Amino acid sequence: xxxxxxxxxxxxxxxxxxxxxxxxxxxxxxxxxxxxxxxxxxxxxxxxxxxxxxxxxxxxxxxxxxxxxxxxxxxxxxxxxxxxxxxxxxxxxxxxxxxxxxxxxxxxxxxxxxxxxxxxxxxxxxxxxxxxxxxxxxxxxxxxxxxxxxxxxxxxxxxxxxxxxxxxxxxxxxxxxxxxxxxxxxxxxxxxxxxxxxxxxxxxxxxxxxxxxxxxxxxxxxxxxxxxxxxxxxxxxxxxx
Ligand code: GAR
Numbered sequence: 001x002x003x004x005x006x007x008x009x010x011x012x013x014x015x016x017x018x019x020x021x022x023x024x025x026x027x028x029x030x031x032x033x034x035x036x037x038x039x040x041x042x043x044x045x046x047x048x049x050x051x052x053x054x055x056x057x058x059x060x061x062x063x064x065x066x067x068x069x070x071x072x073x074x075x076x077x078x079x080x081x082x083x084x085x086x087x088x089x090x091x092x093x094x095x096x097x098x099x100x101x102x103x104x105x106x107x108x109x110x111x112x113x114x115x116x117x118x119x120x121x122x123x124x125x126x127x128x129x130x131x132x133x134x135x136x137x138x139x140x141x142x143x144x145x146x147x148x149x150x151x152x153x154x155x156x157x158x159x160x161x162x163x164x165x166x167x168x169x170x171x172x173x174x175x176x177x178x179x180x181x182x183x184x185x186x187x188x189x190x191x192x193x194x195x196x197x198x199x200x201x202x203x204x205x206x207x208x209x210x211x212x213x214x215x216x217x218x219x220x221x222x223x224x225x226x227x228x229x230x231x232x233x234x235x236x237x238x239x240x241x
Contacts, residue, residue, distance in 0.1 A: 004033040005189035008084035008106075010075075010092040011039055015046025017090035017111055020178035021185060022053050030182060031189045036082035038075060040094050056082070062094070072100040080105075086188050089143060090181065098145030107188070107195035108143040111181045113173055115155055116141055120148030125166035125173070136160050136169055138177045139210070140184045142195055151200055153193065154227055156180045156213035180213050183227045187211075202229065 009018050018037060024030035037050035042059035050057045058078040065071035079087060089110040101108070114124040116139040128136045137157040144150035156176045160169065187193035193202050200207040211227045 002031070002191070004031045005185070006083060006085045007032045007034045007185065008036040008038065008079045008082050008087045009034060009046075009050075009090050010079075010087065011037060011044065011046035011090045012041050012093040013044055013046060013091045015044065015049040015091070016174060017088075017178060017181050018046050019049050020182055021088070021090070022049070024182045024186075030186055032185060035084055036079060038078055040071070040075075040092070046091065068095075069097040069100060072097040076100055076104065086185070087143075088181070088185065095147055096143070096145075101143060101145045109140050109153065109184065110143050110148070110150075111177055112139050112141065112148050113170070113177060115139060115157065116148060116152050123166075125169040128160060128169065129164060129166060134160055136173060138173055138180055140180055142200070152210040153200060153207070154180060154184050154211035154213060156215060158215075176213070176215060179215065183213055184211075187227065 007021070009021070011018055021030065021032065022034065025032050034050070034053070034055045036058060037046060037055050038058040038060070039047050040060060040062055042061060047057050047059060060071065060075055060078070062071045065074060084106055087106055087108040089108065092110070112120070114120070114128070115135065115137040119127050125136070135157055137155055139152050139155045141148070141152045142150035156179065158172060158176060184193070187202070193200070198206070202211065209230055212230050214226050214228055
């Protein structure tokens, strides 16, 4: 049995994506050890989720640091001390300093509520509706120095309905986000997904287009959904399907 994947999670808010990772782990579907949850908002719910699970936390206030780079260096010193294999941004709502990101020795992934490259940044649900899109979704991508612009690893898609509001879209997308993040972390944990300098490797080949999360509206447990390469059959694997 390989050692569990050491995860550091950065979060700023409610922490539902963090909770989904922990629930999948508790259910025996995700071989991870969450070694740190760090936040820029000391009062955020994500830190409560972590504390309740007995996970070490770090809370750093941006205003206690000289500038963005100083805050990010302090934050990532804490992350480095936890020796993670993978860093997950799960609702971490700060832009990171490019030099700090470029110097990072571990892969870092972010969950974003849109079908990137469409709608980087904020208010994605309202922007999807304003554009009249027929489809919405979420992406997990590698974090690079540019906001929401790193290579996309995997996506989940869902139709936009005529009576959708930003709130309804957000509520319908959230469980799919959770499923997507759990599935991607699962692929890292079982060694099937690697962020190599030559490109993203999935099952030993370079990933040319994002993996797709297969969902079914009658899935009792959406976090059991599976990731597949477009055009391929669903791939079995820890938590990832
Ligand atoms: C999620 O919807 C996530 O996709 C989004 O913040 C929310 C965090 O929810 N992230 C971004 O918008 C990043 N650009 P959570 O705190 O309940 O996990």
